[in-house]
Amino acid sequence: MTTTDPLLGRLVDGRYEIAARVARGGMATVYRAQDRRLDREVAIKVMHPHLADGVDGAAFVSRFRREARAAARLTHPGVVAVYDQGLDGETSYLVMEYVPGTNLRRELHEDGALTVRRALDVLAQVLAALAAAHRKQLVHRDIKPENVLVTHDGDGEHGPDDRPRGRVKVADFGLARAVTEVTSTATGTILGTVAYLAPEVITSGECDARTDIYAVGVLAYEMLTGELPHAGEPPIQVAFHHVHEDYPVPSARVDWLPAGLDALVASCTARDRTARPADAGAALTLVERLRESLPDDVLDRRAEPSTTQGTAVEGRGDEPGAGADPDELVSDPDPFDAIPTAFFQEVSAPAQQETDLLVDHPTQAWDAAAGPRPGRRRHVVAWALAAVLLLGGGGLGTWWWFADGPGAWIDVPAGVAGVPLDDAVTTLEAAGLRTTSSKAYDDHVPAGSVVTTDPAPGEPVRTDGTVDVVVSRGVEMVAVPRDLVGAEGGDARAALQEAGLTVGPAEKAYDDEAKPGTVVEVSVPEGSVQRHDTEVVLTVSDGPAPVQVPQVVGKKESEAVDDLEALGLEVTTADPEYSEDVPEGHVMKQEPEHGTTAHRTDTLTLTVSQGPPLVEVPDVVGMSTAKARKALEKAGFEVDENVYLGGILDKVRFQDVTGEAPKGSTVTVTIW
Incomplete structure (x- = not known):
């Protein structure tokens, strides 16, 4: 029968052109589309309209958007990226990275059990993606082969058909929660992919990172053995096994598998979740250590197909991921397998911890020659017993409906x-x-x-x-601490944060007096009352401002001091020195020298000239004029002659300076 999909060729939200249908599941239909705005190929998941109908429709749309925004925060090469989400008319959609390839369910269907190497590689890649999610407080809630996409990049090992098995990406983070919070409220049931559901989800609805670890342990068992335990049994009986029995180890079916693999599966599937690895990062460490310890002959070996068991859980997933082969297109699934919550205990966990998931129907191959499977017989017996109880217990059922069933709850x-x-x-x-x-x-x-x-x-x-x-209570108002100015910047920031205020990036300012790193100004008055979300900015001292030392050598002392103090520098003087070149009272040296970078309030030292040095004045009285001049000039003096009577005797009779005098000064002699 050929049907026409009304969305094919449609332009969703004026942007995404639907090119082909990739897959259809219980929650949504996945299409390959072209993003006209960014000119790229994307996968668009269109949620089934019935999820947004009825009383809970608005709640579903709201939760769907919230979960999509949370998933969009997660960026990791092993996670199918979420690009966009929106509502076009009555169509809720999600836009994701398009991953050409298939999914792990298809690989298991084609290959059966994987080699130990391939199984550990897939586990490592899945756990690496989950670790990135767990670090952001995101829990997947629905790990299963349908949500592990296998790319067509050909980097992985080759399968039995010699086709390469590529890298894997995890799809559908958090999306199951948006659907099932609405579904479980309306039906009073736990809906889940039972084969991968952790015991605490069944008994109390609680969910955390360790719930994902349980599903990863089940996935490991399935990849190593090629099948799941309890396949073909009714969902309610599978759930009973999860709650009341330890999960089987893979060597129980494949005897050559080493004890290390048994220990890994047992650790991840421990019924007491406190005994499991705390998160995907811890589980990834276990996988990497185990892979390094196993020899190549074990890593390259795979389990032989079972002759009495078919492959576990084949066919559809809730939804295929954000990219798959078109030949994996499947029709709408059968109705959900619902487990009444009263079968175990009242689900009292908060709604944000519920992890109601869509049930994946386990299937097994049936050996016609061997006749009906034991699981089938148990199934018939179980439902026959249920029919007897139903006929004889109508009153008890009515009591349960209103005492602990859906009738005991309202929204x-x-x-x-x-x-x-x-x-x-x-x-x-x-x-x-x-x-x-x-x-x-x-x-x-x-x-x-x-x-x-x-x-x-x-x-x-x-x-x-x-x-x-x-x-x-209204807006929370907070008192700004006092004594912030003068405190160390780190102490002031801590005081503001302790008071409940937001502290913005600190600003810096030069200050001649405040010690570097101390607060000199606060953007709001100290002791005032502010909104708790007010951003307070601290201005922190960066010490005195830098200045370039000017040239003051040769200037009068008073002028030099004025120039330096105008720049904020302190001035001190050294002992004066004699100088034949620099006049007395002028600066002959400075420290530091001009052009040096200093800071305001730094001290600069000046050496001031006290003029030429004092020297002994020669006694030239009685000497001839020529000898007197020669002696004085040799001593460094200038000579001025005062001649009487024409200097007839050519003798120095008097000199005006005796003893010591500054070198270079003038000595006047009187000549007769």
């Missing part, structure tokens, strides 16, 4: 957020719910109005339960 009414407390209490009491109240600061909801409820609007609560109403 918290909408319309209570943002309204005054009294109005919210009235609405909740009208629904038959009791209320308590608590207070919390909120930047947007006015004081006295309701911020939210616990459980939140739209989430389930028992019909006789209590809802905590969280009332706004």
